Amino acid sequence: MTEATNDLWQSLPVPAIMFDAGDLIVDANPSAESFLNASLRQVQGKPVFDALAIDAPVDEQARRARDDQTPLFMNNVDVGTGLGAPVSCNIQIGPLQDHPGHLLMLLQPQVLADRLGRAMPVKSAAKSAIGMAEMLAHEIKNPLAGITGAAQLLSMNLGADDQELTDLIVSESRRILALLAQVEHFGNLRPPDCAAVNIHDLLDRARKSASVGFAAHMRLVEDYDPSLPPTWVDGNQLLQVFLNLLKNAAEATGGSPGTIRLRTYYDTALRLRRQGGSAPLPLTVEIIDDGPGLPPEIAANVFDPFVSGRENGTGLGLALVSKIISDHDGWVSVDSGPGRTVFRISLPMASKAQQDEKR
Numbered sequence: 246m247t248e249a250t251n252d253l254w255q256s257l258p259v260p261a262i263m264f265d266a267g268d269l270i271v272d273a274n275p276s277a278e279s280f281l282n283a284s285l286r287q288v289q290g291k292p293v294f295d296a297l298a299i300d301a302p303v304d305e306q307a308r309r310a311r312d313d314q315t316p317l318f319m320n321n322v323d324v325g326t327g328l329g330a331p332v333s334c335n336i337q338i339g340p341l342q343d344h345p346g347h348l349l350m351l352l353q354p355q356v357l358a359d360r361l362g363r364a365m366p367v368k369s370a371a372k373s374a375i376g377m378a379e380m381l382a383h384e385i386k387n388p389l390a391g392i393t394g395a396a397q398l399l400s401m402n403l404g405a406d407d408q409e410l411t412d413l414i415v416s417e418s419r420r421i422l423a424l425l426a427q428v429e430h431f432g433n434l435r436p437p438d439c440a441a442v443n444i445h446d447l448l449d450r451a452r453k454s455a456s457v458g459f460a461a462h463m464r465l466v467e468d469y470d471p472s473l474p475p476t477w478v479d480g481n482q483l484l485q486v487f488l489n490l491l492k493n494a495a496e497a498t499g500g501s502p503g504t505i506r507l508r509t510y511y512d513t514a515l516r517l518r519r520q521g522g523s524a525p526l527p528l529t530v531e532i533i534d535d536g537p538g539l540p541p542e543i544a545a546n547v548f549d550p551f552v553s554g555r556e557n558g559t560g561l562g563l564a565l566v567s568k569i570i571s572d573h574d575g576w577v578s579v580d581s582g583p584g585r586t587v588f589r590i591s592l593p594m595a596s597k598a599q600q601d602e603k604r
């Protein structure tokens with residue numbers, strides 16, 4: 246490290262941890278030391294995923310970031326250090342160019358949750374943002390209806406030129422109303438009503454509806470592992486997830502043709518690490534596109550509500566994906582670079598009893 250980079254490393258206000266090809270901690274900055282409640286000397290050489298109890302299959306994802314040399318972003322992950330309550334964090338892991346096999350991990354504790362200062366459940370920051378937005382949506386609707394009504398009344402006595410303006414008020418108000426409806430829909434999401442489901446049936450339904458609608462300009466390719474066992478999910482909610490991902494992939498090309506690959510496979514390595522154990526998440530679905538990749542300035546926050554890189558995007562598509570998948574005890578992550586973006590969803594398998602359950 247040069248002196249300048251060392252200064253940067255020392256004063257970086259977010260916990261940063263560097264670890265090697267064997268996932269052993271090489272370096273941790275002072276923020277990380279206070280986050281871990283341990284000195285660098287104490288943690289150096291220790292397995293990084295033992296020092297941090299991360300509520301996500303992060304070790305496997307880290308291996309992928311290393312193999313593919315692409316950065317990895319995960320949001321709203323509970324990270325525990327063994328002391329106190331776990332903290333909800335956004336995590337970024339990236340390869341280090343000059344140190345083959347080494348990865349750098351940045352942890353961003355969620356400020357909103359901290360600021361509210363209460364003991365909050367998992368994924369709380371996103372939830373409370375949505376709660377506030379819902380309240381706001383409700384409050385905005387009534388005055389907006391008043392404004393629209395008044396504009397319509399006004400327009401009756403106006404000449405054509407001025408009517409254009411009142412029409413604008415009405416059409417823009419409608420757009421706001423549609424956005425508010427989406428926000429409310431988000432808040433009203435019910436707990437999943439699960440059944441044993443063949444994931445390929447859902448993917449097929451999503452693919453068909455995409456191919457005649459928003460993804461008509463795209464080539465949709467199936468790459469399924471037909472032997473995949475059933476998963477335990479709410480079919481309608483999962484369908485929404487796949488549609489949102491396909492829609493984003495189709496929109497990413499900006500109207501030019503492209504290819505979207507729907508891939509499924511069984512991955513025994515992926516486990517959800519929790520404090521006190523881990524659960525397997527073997528069923529993996531990937532939606533892969535060959536578009537330009539996530540805009541770098543929003544890449545770290547795409548799963549947050551209201552983060553959008555599109556002119557008319559509401560930024561709720563991926564927030565909904567993240568919420569639905571976490572309600573299913575599953576996991577979603579994204580690897581993205583120019584020419585290849587992969588949204589990867591990992592889901593639990595339906596148990597024998599669940600598969601036999603008659604509904």
Ligand SMILES: Nc1ncnc2c1ncn2[C@@H]1O[C@H](COP(=O)(O)OP(=O)(O)OP(=O)(O)O)[C@@H](O)[C@H]1O
Nearest residue numbers: 493494497538539553554555558559560561562563
């Ligand atoms: N496959 C992708 N390739 C490139 N960028 C993507 C991809 N998927 C998402 N993004 C980026 O992430 C942003 C957030 O996506 P999200 O679905 O949450 O919101 P949105 O598409 O902007 O709006 P909405 O889905 O609510 O209509 C998008 O605006 C886009 O910039």
Ligand SMILES: [Mg+2]
Nearest residue numbers: 492493562563
């Ligand atoms: Mg979207």
